[in-house]
Amino acid sequence: MQKDIHPDYMDTEVSCGCGNSFTTRSTVEKLVVEICSACHPFYTGTMKYVDSAGRVEKFQKKYNWGKRKDTAEDETATEADTATE
Known part of the structure; x- marks a missing residue:
């Protein structure tokens, strides 16, 4: 050995x-x-919430999660406006 x-x-x-x-x-x-x-x-x-490396923000930025929520609300508001006309 x-x-x-x-x-x-x-x-x-x-x-x-x-x-x-x-x-x-x-x-x-x-x-x-x-x-x-x-x-x-x-x-x-x-x-x-513990995220020392910023992975969540990087993911949200990569896939535009902040913008998706705003655009989804805008689309439903536009659809509601066109439906009432």
């Missing part, structure tokens, strides 16, 4: 974007995470 093929297993300092940090064990010395159990809505019980 080969010797020394496994990586070193050491104490790891994990720090979150919210400022919380804790120690665990891993093969790397330091980890930085965006969200942890101290700030995640599931664990805290708060109903706040």
